Amino acid sequence: MQSRFQGGAAFVRGAFVPIAEASISPLDWAFTRSDAVYDVVHVFEDGFYRLADHLDRFAVSMRTRRLAPPESRAQIEAILHRCVALTGLSDSYVAMVALRGRPRIPGSRKIEDCDNHFMAYAVPWIDVIPKDVQARGAHLWIATKPRVPDASVDPTVKNYQWSDFTSGLFEAQDNGFDSAIVCDDAGFVTEGPGFNVFIVKDGQVRTPDRGSLHGITRKSVLELCGMLGIPAAIAPVRRDELEDADEVFLATTAGGVMPAARINGTILGNDRPGPVSLRIKDAYWQQHRDGTHRTDVIRDA
């Protein structure tokens, strides 16, 4: 049984299926209008990390976009456990998605005619920045296209509308970089495709106050800075401050704390992950080994 699910397990339209069989309709407004919100939690050595925080944020995203699938929070949590259990994986990337659905009346364009639904899946661990690149320090390109403004699309609602990120990734790859950081129209740093950005300058850590998701790993980083006695703030970061930083690192559920070594033409420090970044990275994974913020995966779920 387990082998059918080892590539990943999904819950969709009320059934658990191997990830390869999971499907959504091309008529679902979650696709044709990108009218969906999602969240991703990770499982490290058989334990979810900060599961409640992810469920909280997912609930806010759904409420903000008026998405109301029938599953309760307790049911969603049970579904996530079951997806992971089915895969047999110790380390996993676990997604939960609320989809607008399709109108009950064919051809209707009324949002309230749609039956919202919930989907989830667990797949093998994914690093947004591959581990070998994390080790040498990521090379990050500053995208020339500006981030979609917060006024148009709320970046704190985790969404799939990645066109600005994708444009940045094309530029990054064209120029031999690993990933991209996107700035807003006014020249302030926002975030990158799937991660928050942090700068370190004169021993102080700062992450942008705008244009970005309220990352759960970002939250961990800020808490860890407090514990480590490193001053840290959520505050504006100008593009020139990014380029002039002593260190830069990224934070995401799918990869953790990921130091950078280069920003566009600028080589940071010794072209290697910086010491403050590495301290925070180490503390982040130590939390995992210590079982902080851990929820054991229920294997017989």
Add this chain to the structure above:
Amino acid sequence: MQSRFQGGAAFVRGAFVPIAEASISPLDWAFTRSDAVYDVVHVFEDGFYRLADHLDRFAVSMRTRRLAPPESRAQIEAILHRCVALTGLSDSYVAMVALRGRPRIPGSRKIEDCDNHFMAYAVPWIDVIPKDVQARGAHLWIATKPRVPDASVDPTVKNYQWSDFTSGLFEAQDNGFDSAIVCDDAGFVTEGPGFNVFIVKDGQVRTPDRGSLHGITRKSVLELCGMLGIPAAIAPVRRDELEDADEVFLATTAGGVMPAARINGTILGNDRPGPVSLRIKDAYWQQHRDGTHRTDVIRDA
């Protein structure tokens, strides 16, 4: 055989299937990054309208977003004919979609590792604004959230990133309106969810030069204005000019030329479709009855 397809026919992953069986993977970046482009052509009384124009625009959209599914233009065209033929429908809404796909290497985040693919479907005719609402004149709400800027997401590439439109539609429905018009940050009119906007003032027609798709129906409207001797231009339209217009109408493949009767609190003319709008609407459908821009659906395709 035909009855299986009467609700719609799709081509996906190389096979023709009833629309209810058409599916995409929730791991496809076309979904998880809204990394897809599309186009919609309509079939009126067994003939495509301006099929070549739609195929041209679709090709530009794909090229701009570096999407390269394996099907040639001729193959795409043949697939569209076959989808329509399978449905047996005389009037149809026909979509073509290029999807980023998934990385061949699981967990890869490299765009070039994705196998792009092509999907198409034909379903029964859809009116973006229902016909009875078109007849009385649509009531349009001006969205309070600004349109995503062109600099961040190119609106001439037909895409599914509708968050700003969806926000506008929520507001419209909350306030008892039929649909929404979205303005940009600087107060210029752009477009609405699935349609271009036109104003008529002192006998002159104008449609925005920014923030909007280069609509094929828009193109028809501008050509028809030329034939009817109505001055028409693509030029900036300020929000106050929209509210102060003599007439307003919308243009889209899925509905044609659709007059409005109200803009927010403003009642246009006699709270009915205006005479210039109706002249253009009539000429548009007359073109259809005359077979202008028509490509017969190949029924034995």
